[in-house]
Amino acid sequence: MPQPPSRNPDGPPLIWDAHSCLPLDPAADIGMLERHRLAGTGFVSVNVGMDMNPVAQILPVIASFRRQIEAAPDQFLFARTIGDIDLAHATGRLAIGFDLEGAMPLLERPDMVPVFFDLGIRQIHLAYNRNNSVSGGCYDEDMPLTALGHRVVEAIGLAGMLMDCSHTGHRSSLDIIEHSPSPAFFSHANPRAIQGDLRNITDEQIDACAARGGVVCVNGIGRFLTDHAAGTSAILDCIDYLADRIGPRQVGLGLDYAYPDDGMNEFPFGIDRNYWWPAEQGYGVSGLQGVKCARPEQIPEILEGLDKRGYGDPDRRAIMGLNMHTLAASVWPEGTATLPGQAP
Numbered sequence: 069m070p071q072p073p074s075r076n077p078d079g080p081p082l083i084w085d086a087h088s089c090l091p092l093d094p095a096a097d098i099g100m101l102e103r104h105r106l107a108g109t110g111f112v113s114v115n116v117g118m119d120m121n122p123v124a125q126i127l128p129v130i131a132s133f134r135r136q137i138e139a140a141p142d143q144f145l146f147a148r149t150i151g152d153i154d155l156a157h158a159t160g161r162l163a164i165g166f167d168l169e170g171a172m173p174l175l176e177r178p179d180m181v182p183v184f185f186d187l188g189i190r191q192i193h194l195a196y197n198r199n200n201s202v203s204g205g206c207y208d209e210d211m212p213l214t215a216l217g218h219r220v221v222e223a224i225g226l227a228g229m230l231m232d233c234s235h236t237g238h239r240s241s242l243d244i245i246e247h248s249p250s251p252a253f254f255s256h257a258n259p260r261a262i263q264g265d266l267r268n269i270t271d272e273q274i275d276a277c278a279a280r281g282g283v284v285c286v287n288g289i290g291r292f293l294t295d296h297a298a299g300t301s302a303i304l305d306c307i308d309y310l311a312d313r314i315g316p317r318q319v320g321l322g323l324d325y326a327y328p329d330d331g332m333n334e335f336p337f338g339i340d341r342n343y344w345w346p347a348e349q350g351y352g353v354s355g356l357q358g359v360k361c362a363r364p365e366q367i368p369e370i371l372e373g374l375d376k377r378g379y380g381d382p383d384r385r386a387i388m389g390l391n392m393h394t395l396a397a398s399v400w401p402e403g404t405a406t407l408p409g410q411a412p
């Protein structure tokens with residue numbers, strides 16, 4: 069059986085960005101993701117909703133993003149399967165998947181998981197910074213996964229969605245990692261030993277994730293790095309720390325780059341930003357606005373930086389994409405079908 073292009077040691081490496089953000093507005097132009105493609109990215113998971121976004125907002129966002137992906141078949145491909153990602157990588161296109169940041173859009177119904185799966189959601193975490201009825205969030209009182217949370221984790225495993233633990237509280241994340249039917253991972257979270265923000269994760273979380281076969285993807289947001297300007301060397305420092313601790317085959321990248329929203333209305337009217345991004349945790353009055361983040365254009369610099377820091381080619385390829393490719397291939401349902409009009 070021929071090797072998929074992502075495994076070709078002579079071809080370009082597959083770059084997998086486990087999480088970035090478009091404005092959560094159906095009017096957002098996803099053409100801006102061309103920057104990811106031009107930086108050599110093969111797959112990016114984009115957020116389509118967080119705990120503070122109502123389903124009535126999330127569904128039109130999904131509809132709009134899907135329509136726009138399908139209208140640009142020379143640049144983009146809607147990623148439902150690993151086969152889609154391999155096809156995009158082989159043809160110089162960007163495969164785009166969707167993720168949810170928080171369980172509140174599930175409306176306390178585990179049976180909403182397969183519904184969102186059918187809409188294209190391929191990864192989810194259960195709480196966005198704050199506790200909810202399912203799970204604890206990282207900026208709230210530490211709490212275990214609830215009974216409903218256990219049922220949601222079960223449903224996520226059954227659907228074949230990636231179980232993410234970013235933004236999640238300490239105890240809940242450890243419960244999720246222990247009970248998830250498939251290996252849970254962190255799509256964008258940095259070691260707290262490097263930078264002490266509560267949004268970053270402890271060695272206990274890192275070790276537990278790795279012990280069950282998960283991947284920890286380094287976050288490019290400056291406030292979670294030692295360099296608030298999100299310089300490449302600070303990202304490489306996080307990769308070094310993780311590679312030393314759990315080995316390079318369980319480390320990945322989730323830039324968390326937020327494309328400029330151009331004044332769009334991506335949050336519900338009257339949202340309490342101080343609740344979701346608390347001032348006592350160092351956030352300003354405008355929440356995440358003005359926070360610096362690593363740009364997609366830094367991806368080639370990260371690859372080059374790994375080379376300079378002595379990582380061999382197989383480890384560089386693993387960190388930049390293959391580790392997440394392997395994890396997703398083991399979690400997502402099999403299949404190589406592509407949508408009409410997406411053939412090379």
Ligand SMILES: [Zn+2]
Pocket residue numbers: 169234235256324
């Ligand atoms: Zn996030």
